[in-house]
Amino acid sequence: MIATETIPVQGGHGRWAALAIAALGVLVLTMALAVSTGEISVPFGVIAKTLGNKIFGTAYTLDPIQEGIIWNYRLSRTVVAACAGAALALSGTILQALLRNPLAEPYVLGISAGASTGAVAIVILGFGGGLLTLSGGAFLGALGAFGLVALLASGSGGGTDRVVLSGIAGSQLFNALTAYIVTTSANAEQARGVMFWLLGSLSGANWADVGIAAPTALIGALLCLFYARALDAFAFGADAAASLGIPVQRVRIVLFALTAAMTAVMVSLVGSIGFVGLVVPHAMRFVVGPNHDRLLPASAVAGAVFMVLADIVSRIIVPQQVVPIGVVTALVGAPSFAVILTRAKRTERGRVA
Amino acid sequence: MKRLSLTLAALVAACFPSSAWAEDTTYPLTLENCGRSITFEKAPNRIVSIGQSNTEILLSLGLAEKMVGTGVWFSPVMKEFEAENAKIPRLADNDPSFESVVQQKPDFFTAQYEWHIGPNGSVGTRDQFADLKIPTYIAPADCVAKDNSGGGDGVRLQMFTMDLIYQEILDLARIFDVNDRGEALVAKLKQRETAAIATASGAAGKNVTMAFWFSSPKIPGDSYIAGINGGAGYIMHILGAKDIIDLKDEWPLVSWERVTSANPTVLVIAEMSRRRYPADSAEAKRAFLKTDAVASQMEAVQKNRIITIDAQAMDPGIRTIEGVEQVAQGLKAFGLAY
Amino acid sequence: MSISIRDAVWKAGGTLILDGVTIDVPAGQVLGLLGPNGSGKSSLLRLICGLRPLAGGVIQLDGRDISDLSRRDLAQRLALVEQQAATDMPMTVLDVVQLGRTPHRGALAAWARHDEDAVAAALRATDMWEKRKQAWRTLSGGERQRVQIARALAQEPTELLLDEPTNHLDIRHQLDLLGLLRRLPVTSVVALHDMNLAAAFCDRLVVLQNGRVAAAGTVAEVLTPDLIADVFGVTARISYPARADRPQIAFLP
Numbered sequence: 001m002i003a004t005e006t007i008p009v010q011g012g013h014g015r016w017a018a019l020a021i022a023a024l025g026v027l028v029l030t031m032a033l034a035v036s037t038g039e040i041s042v043p044f045g046v047i048a049k050t051l052g053n054k055i056f057g058t059a060y061t062l063d064p065i066q067e068g069i070i071w072n073y074r075l076s077r078t079v080v081a082a083c084a085g086a087a088l089a090l091s092g093t094i095l096q097a098l099l100r101n102p103l104a105e106p107y108v109l110g111i112s113a114g115a116s117t118g119a120v121a122i123v124i125l126g127f128g129g130g131l132l133t134l135s136g137g138a139f140l141g142a143l144g145a146f147g148l149v150a151l152l153a154s155g156s157g158g159g160t161d162r163v164v165l166s167g168i169a170g171s172q173l174f175n176a177l178t179a180y181i182v183t184t185s186a187n188a189e190q191a192r193g194v195m196f197w198l199l200g201s202l203s204g205a206n207w208a209d210v211g212i213a214a215p216t217a218l219i220g221a222l223l224c225l226f227y228a229r230a231l232d233a234f235a236f237g238a239d240a241a242a243s244l245g246i247p248v249q250r251v252r253i254v255l256f257a258l259t260a261a262m263t264a265v266m267v268s269l270v271g272s273i274g275f276v277g278l279v280v281p282h283a284m285r286f287v288v289g290p291n292h293d294r295l296l297p298a299s300a301v302a303g304a305v306f307m308v309l310a311d312i313v314s315r316i317i318v319p320q321q322v323v324p325i326g327v328v329t330a331l332v333g334a335p336s337f338a339v340i341l342t343r344a345k346r347t348e349r350g351r352v353a
Numbered sequence: 354m355k356r357l358s359l360t361l362a363a364l365v366a367a368c369f370p371s372s373a374w375a376e377d378t379t380y381p382l383t384l385e386n387c388g389r390s391i392t393f394e395k396a397p398n399r400i401v402s403i404g405q406s407n408t409e410i411l412l413s414l415g416l417a418e419k420m421v422g423t424g425v426w427f428s429p430v431m432k433e434f435e436a437e438n439a440k441i442p443r444l445a446d447n448d449p450s451f452e453s454v455v456q457q458k459p460d461f462f463t464a465q466y467e468w469h470i471g472p473n474g475s476v477g478t479r480d481q482f483a484d485l486k487i488p489t490y491i492a493p494a495d496c497v498a499k500d501n502s503g504g505g506d507g508v509r510l511q512m513f514t515m516d517l518i519y520q521e522i523l524d525l526a527r528i529f530d531v532n533d534r535g536e537a538l539v540a541k542l543k544q545r546e547t548a549a550i551a552t553a554s555g556a557a558g559k560n561v562t563m564a565f566w567f568s569s570p571k572i573p574g575d576s577y578i579a580g581i582n583g584g585a586g587y588i589m590h591i592l593g594a595k596d597i598i599d600l601k602d603e604w605p606l607v608s609w610e611r612v613t614s615a616n617p618t619v620l621v622i623a624e625m626s627r628r629r630y631p632a633d634s635a636e637a638k639r640a641f642l643k644t645d646a647v648a649s650q651m652e653a654v655q656k657n658r659i660i661t662i663d664a665q666a667m668d669p670g671i672r673t674i675e676g677v678e679q680v681a682q683g684l685k686a687f688g689l690a691y
Numbered sequence: 692m693s694i695s696i697r698d699a700v701w702k703a704g705g706t707l708i709l710d711g712v713t714i715d716v717p718a719g720q721v722l723g724l725l726g727p728n729g730s731g732k733s734s735l736l737r738l739i740c741g742l743r744p745l746a747g748g749v750i751q752l753d754g755r756d757i758s759d760l761s762r763r764d765l766a767q768r769l770a771l772v773e774q775q776a777a778t779d780m781p782m783t784v785l786d787v788v789q790l791g792r793t794p795h796r797g798a799l800a801a802w803a804r805h806d807e808d809a810v811a812a813a814l815r816a817t818d819m820w821e822k823r824k825q826a827w828r829t830l831s832g833g834e835r836q837r838v839q840i841a842r843a844l845a846q847e848p849t850e851l852l853l854d855e856p857t858n859h860l861d862i863r864h865q866l867d868l869l870g871l872l873r874r875l876p877v878t879s880v881v882a883l884h885d886m887n888l889a890a891a892f893c894d895r896l897v898v899l900q901n902g903r904v905a906a907a908g909t910v911a912e913v914l915t916p917d918l919i920a921d922v923f924g925v926t927a928r929i930s931y932p933a934r935a936d937r938p939q940i941a942f943l944p
Contacts, residue, residue, distance in 0.1 A: 038610055039608065039610060039611055040610050040611060040614045064647075064650040065613050065614060065616060065647060065650050065651065066614070068613065068646050068647030068650055069610050069613060069614060069647055071646075072645075072646040072647050073609065073610050073647060074610075097780075100778070100779065101779075102779055123570075123629060123630065124629065126628070126629070133631070201571070201574070201575070203571065203574045203575040203608060204571050204572065204573035204574030204575065204609075206573060206645075206646075226798050226799070227798070228798075229793055229796060229798055230798075232790060232793070233790060233793050235778045235780045235782060235787075235790065236776045236777070236778050236790075237777075237778075239737070239742050239773070240773070240776065242740075242741075242742050242762060242766075243740050243742060243766060243769070243770070243771040244766050244790060244791070244793040244794055244846075245762050245763040245764075245765070245766030245767065245793060245794035246762065246793070247761075247762050247763075248762075285780070285781055286781070289781075289783075289786070290780045290781055290782050290786060291786065320598075320599075320600065320605075321605075321606075322575065322606070322608065
């Protein structure tokens, strides 16, 4: 019974470290690409000098507007995009593990729908009388929707299917509310403005937004990592996790709350952007496997890269106009999901006795 | 003999004013308006007017007594009509419903924008009104050479000119048989425009570029900046200034990256009573310009070349003239005119 | 007494499932749990594992009430293998068995040599070592069951609870598994359908009927034709071909 051959399970630490560095390198390169791309073409020399001035304290004289565009507009926007991508991907990873449902993502829990309703209530109905900003309304709406869905789900036993169904019911309800408000109260101009927000928009992102997005993403990521083992244990269900020593109720509460908070913050900053939380975890499971101590960081980085690339595309694909970023992620995300599903079916070569 | 009758005809023509000068309207009157023929057996008596510009035109023509309902207000009514306007029921600040309009038993309906009573009209369609025997009039400024099919504010294929407003004034004057008032109003507006152009003469030679900022869904965020063919485009054109953007859309959503790198000589920002977006208020716009790290570097902000005008003055309407005047004064004050 | 159950009562949605069950499981022994479908075997196993709260009665592990133990403490002692295990995650056999080390590893602890050894031993014991890299999705029902058992073994439990673990296994693996349970120095509670297997491998038996203990004792004491007829509704003939304490049951149509 004594093992004569050990399993090099966590061997190859060097290999993983190299992969991690490469992944971060890809992220940095993507962000550099995002900063150099835009409707106004800025010479690469100016970009380099701006980064030099701001990061390394060099003192090149530059046109303040060009410098400002690179640093205040593009870089802050790129950082916000990366943080939002990471947070949404992490949320999707957590939800897919906890709900044991490959379709799980923040939108399943109705968080995004609630955020949209909160935002339009502020913008179109003027709730809060100017005390509440659009982002504030979105945040409250997100938490409200999550609370309602949690209530619906707990009333019927709180099993996985119930949670997903309650989330779908909640999403439908809040989406209907949003549509009602928009069609009955808004004029065409408002409807167009809100639509941009509902489909995601990184316009106007600035360093103040980074001050909110970055800590959210970082704290969220660290907390998630702490629960990586627990997430692995959920693979065969809540009972299996409990029998492996996981305090199921506590873990669920903490992780659902974390997911809701991360998503609410990001949705209130950049609007509804879908498919990141759905597709990125699936793709990363193929690359690094299902173990969450690798999957979580991988999803975070991949989500960041995905979002930054989507932002680049949204800015350059139609000249002189910005396509809402939610449209780009859906256009990329939907076919990717189809590919993932097909590959999964193809690798299934088994027979079940 | 032929020469004599020609001379006589010329003499007769010289004695009597040309047919365009203040004639009485003969009923029944049929007009072409935005692709539809409308007929009036007599001057209407109960007008519902949706759209601030056409409402103010009707008030300027002295027709307040005949007005039974108004809607779609961006800002307070022109000062001189405050008292009269207070007596007219305001059906809605934004779009009224079809029922609320019809409840006033109107016999005439005017609209500033096609999207209120066009094929997808938010108040109703022209056919719906025609079924109730209510003739409808849309401001020519919103349907001539304008493509509203894409929703939103539409795309203007040719530049708006005040002639479209003059046509509206004269049409409405004809319908109500107040042609002399119509002519007088048009003459006054033309005179104001000429004076304003004179104030700002020479601006063309100074390569003045401008951006007109209406509002933004998010602040900071992409903003509604005037295209080249709308009311704002007209103002810029006749004063010899150039728009920083090149689009024919009325109010496209433009990024601050584009506006700041274009670095316009002068910024014109809108004030309005509506508070749907935080950026609706001129103060919010000014605050952004002063505090945003990049926008505050623009020449217009550093040298305080910011002109605030009423939102109505930026859109095609009777108040466009006001816009011309205010922008012209601004240009002169900034030393950008001779 | 390794596991001690006193007057356990459990209800599910208003229906009484277990009605005062009292069982003692001495340390190191293999206890077979028999009974027709719906008699409460699976529920009892879950209760022992602390997955459901008792409506009445007490369950103790080595004299300590299980409700006083934290989830993690329980999991370090008790391992449960349920009848069905399903997952959509793209896991390999190795991934699944490694889960068994969860109770022994803190949130931030690195993978240790001991963990590797435990996993390897479990895989070999269940004859799944060769297939350790294979995807869970591609396994047969019996292979999946053996992987779950390996996972439970990797937990290095002192008490092992198995819910009909032989259902999908072929005869060779059935005998291997039960033989393993006998050899391991753990206390096992195994729910079984096959009376002959129970008779051959268990030290003691408990028969449940309608949520109550119908019989408890040694194999020979419990498996009598009368009991079998009463509880299972079939006619059986008992013989002792090999050993005096290990009956063989033949079912008569």
